[in-house]
Amino acid sequence: MFDLIIRSLTQRKMRTGLTIFGIALGIFAVVVMGGMSEHSNLTFDRSMKLTAEMIRVMPDTSLGGSLDDSKVKEVRRVPGVSDAYGLLMMPLDQENLAMGFGGDMVVGIAPEKQRVALKDTKLTDGRLLVEGDGNRAVIGSSIAREFKLKVGDELEVKSKRLQRATSITHVRNFTVVGILEYTGSFYDSMVTIPLDTAQKFYEQEKKVSVVLAYAEQDADPEDLSKRIELSVDNVKTISPGELRKQVEGQLVIFSLITVSAAVLAALIGGLSVMNTMLMSVSERTKEFGILKALGAERKDILFMTMGEAALMGIIGGIFGIAIGGTLVYYLNDILASKGTALFDITPRLVVVALLFATILGMVCGTYPAYRATRMSPMEALRYE
Amino acid sequence: MSNNENNGKQPKNDEPILRIMNLRKTYMQGKIPVRALDGVSFDVKKGEFLSIVGPSGSGKSTLLSMIGLLDKPTEGSVFIDGVEISRAKESEAPKVRREKIGFVFQHFNLLSTLSAMENVDIAMRFTGVPKNKRRERAFELLTRVGLGDRVNHKPSELSGGQQQRVSIARALANNPAIILADEPTGAVDTKTREVIVELLRGLSERGQTIIVVTHDMDVAQRTDRIITMRDGMIASDISSGEKK
Ligand SMILES: Nc1ncnc2c1ncn2[C@@H]1O[C@H](COP(=O)(O)OP(=O)(O)OP(=O)(O)O)[C@@H](O)[C@H]1O
Ligand SMILES: [Mg+2]
Numbered sequence: 001m002f003d004l005i006i007r008s009l010t011q012r013k014m015r016t017g018l019t020i021f022g023i024a025l026g027i028f029a030v031v032v033m034g035g036m037s038e039h040s041n042l043t044f045d046r047s048m049k050l051t052a053e054m055i056r057v058m059p060d061t062s063l064g065g066s067l068d069d070s071k072v073k074e075v076r077r078v079p080g081v082s083d084a085y086g087l088l089m090m091p092l093d094q095e096n097l098a099m100g101f102g103g104d105m106v107v108g109i110a111p112e113k114q115r116v117a118l119k120d121t122k123l124t125d126g127r128l129l130v131e132g133d134g135n136r137a138v139i140g141s142s143i144a145r146e147f148k149l150k151v152g153d154e155l156e157v158k159s160k161r162l163q164r165a166t167s168i169t170h171v172r173n174f175t176v177v178g179i180l181e182y183t184g185s186f187y188d189s190m191v192t193i194p195l196d197t198a199q200k201f202y203e204q205e206k207k208v209s210v211v212l213a214y215a216e217q218d219a220d221p222e223d224l225s226k227r228i229e230l231s232v233d234n235v236k237t238i239s240p241g242e243l244r245k246q247v248e249g250q251l252v253i254f255s256l257i258t259v260s261a262a263v264l265a266a267l268i269g270g271l272s273v274m275n276t277m278l279m280s281v282s283e284r285t286k287e288f289g290i291l292k293a294l295g296a297e298r299k300d301i302l303f304m305t306m307g308e309a310a311l312m313g314i315i316g317g318i319f320g321i322a323i324g325g326t327l328v329y330y331l332n333d334i335l336a337s338k339g340t341a342l343f344d345i346t347p348r349l350v351v352v353a354l355l356f357a358t359i360l361g362m363v364c365g366t367y368p369a370y371r372a373t374r375m376s377p378m379e380a381l382r383y384e
Numbered sequence: 385m386s387n388n389e390n391n392g393k394q395p396k397n398d399e400p401i402l403r404i405m406n407l408r409k410t411y412m413q414g415k416i417p418v419r420a421l422d423g424v425s426f427d428v429k430k431g432e433f434l435s436i437v438g439p440s441g442s443g444k445s446t447l448l449s450m451i452g453l454l455d456k457p458t459e460g461s462v463f464i465d466g467v468e469i470s471r472a473k474e475s476e477a478p479k480v481r482r483e484k485i486g487f488v489f490q491h492f493n494l495l496s497t498l499s500a501m502e503n504v505d506i507a508m509r510f511t512g513v514p515k516n517k518r519r520e521r522a523f524e525l526l527t528r529v530g531l532g533d534r535v536n537h538k539p540s541e542l543s544g545g546q547q548q549r550v551s552i553a554r555a556l557a558n559n560p561a562i563i564l565a566d567e568p569t570g571a572v573d574t575k576t577r578e579v580i581v582e583l584l585r586g587l588s589e590r591g592q593t594i595i596v597v598t599h600d601m602d603v604a605q606r607t608d609r610i611i612t613m614r615d616g617m618i619a620s621d622i623s624s625g626e627k628k
Contacts, residue, residue, distance in 0.1 A: 001509070004506075287495060292478070294481070294487070377454045377455075377481075381454065381493070
């Protein structure tokens with residue numbers, strides 16, 4: 001029967017082509033939007049893995065601001081805390097304050113704490129920071145790509161400080177001493193410099209943006225998080241669990257928006273299959289009548305029409321994935337030179353897109369197929 | 385067909401291959417009932433070459449489609465090989481159509497996208513014959529109707545007579561009990577008509593039961609028996625033996 005399906009599709013090349021194009025467009029949207037959602041999911045997952053047992057201690061104001069260096073000691077004294085250290089975080093690009101997801105950051109960290117912070121992240125080149133490193137930096141893989149940096153190269157960092165109505169900009173060159181491997185987390189867009197250098201450069205003497213605390217082996221990080229908040233004045237904490245919940249909530253919304261936009265696009269593709277199949281079925285009423293007179297069963301006719309619809313779905317799906325994949329590949333390439341990636345085409349996304357295309361084709365072929373089987377052979381044969 | 389009085393009974397040699405009993409078919413044309421068949425009964429013996437003639441609208445095509453299970457009668461029964469096929473369920477009808485019946489249509493009704501070979505082949509697909517067997521048989525049948533050298537031609541590349549011969553080969557594909565031909569020579573010239581009639585004649589001599597509907601008395605004269613229909617009823621039923 002398969003050859004008959006192919007025959008029927010190739011017989012009406014233009015129409016089949018347009019239908020496949022419609023599906024491909026829909027699946028293209030699924031792949032691109034899905035790729036975006038997958039990327040944010042993966043980044044989140046990897047970031048969570050790297051920072052799983054950290055408790056974030058931040059100033060207890062809605063305005064951000066910073067914490068005094070002394071808070072580090074206070075946090076460390078809370079029973080159950082095995083270690084704590086401060087970070088000073090600043091956006092790398094002072095003009096474009098997009099910190100957090102995707103934005104490049106400068107992070108000041110005590111050199112001896114860098115290994116702990118990075119967990120098992122490896123260096124592709126060079127070394128980590130050491131005591132007394134001064135104007136040296138270890139950079140993430142995206143930073144290295146964006147600014148085309150190798151170990152030994154210099155990276156220009158600006159700091160900006162408001163003084164009355166004017167702002168004074170300081171510029172300093174940092175020598176790259178180490179480059180981190182790709183992690184797929186926010187580590188990739190980090191420039192790490194020694195904490196003391198950072199505090200002086202940004203004129204944030206004795207200040208840190210956040211204190212990271214680690215729980216002792218037998219202490220529950222969620223409990224400990226609450227205890228820190230109670231024992232240390234003017235701070236609020238985010239436990240790993242809370243962070244996960246916060247970000248997951250945002251991710252779900254993001255995924256819902258992207259995926260539903262994509263599904264909508266794909267449904268429009270599905271309608272084009274339905275339309276094509278309805279036309280094709282009514283055009284072939286007589287043909288089905290002949291086949292029935294020859295003894296074809298309902299299921300034979302169903303198989304043929306559904307098969308056509310499914311095949312158009314599959315081919316459209318493959319094209320959509322291929323075009324979407326190619327576009328995403330080049331977009332990621334362009335974006336990578338700006339330090340970010342936006343898309344991840346995961347195997348599960350490919351499988352879901354292909355399944356979706358096939359099922360879409362079949363579902364939209366069901367009604368036309370049903371119409372094809374319903375007519376009595378007599379009526380069908382009289383049809384002109 | 386479980387609740388059949390003939391169930392389990394082997395058809396005897398003198399038992400007709402086709403028995404039609406009091407067949408009626410009423411179509412509704414809007415609110416007006418049209419009696420296309422109004423009590424038709426006759427038997428056909430195995431190997432008989434029968435023609436049905438009569439004016440347009442007398443119910444000839446309707447009769448064939450009842451025999452071929454393309455439509456259901458309003459009343460009455462059709463038996464093939466002692467089995468009442470007119471009682472077959474919708475799900476059983478395809479099996480009856482492909483095993484008992486071979487159709488030949490006035491306008492050939494070949495599938496235009498398929499070659500001669502594939503048009504014959506497709507009739508056997510629904511029976512589940514393996515591919516190589518189908519090809520073999522299709523080739524053999526096309527050779528028998530004189531188209532052994534045209535197997536890969538599309539219908540559009542064949543003359544009307546050749547197309548009709550392909551459709552006869554297709555009708556023979558599953559060794560049907562009966563071949564039903566509705567004006568098989570209606571769309572071909574006189575010379576081709578001779579070829580078609582000779583072909584059917586030859587098949588009948590080999591024991592194939594054939595029923596031909598025709599307007600052409602020349603064709604009817606060359607069959608064993610002529611049934612004339614008028615207003616959905618049989619007006620006369622003459623076997624060639626009686627004529628002579
Ligand atoms: N599907 C249908 N719906 C309504 N009326 C029908 C239908 N099929 C046939 N008829 C009517 O039944 C009658 C018999 O039609 P049928 O086609 O059997 O005639 P016929 O003898 O084959 O005629 P012809 O020689 O012109 O082919 C006609 O009056 C026709 O109008
Ligand atoms: Mg007719």
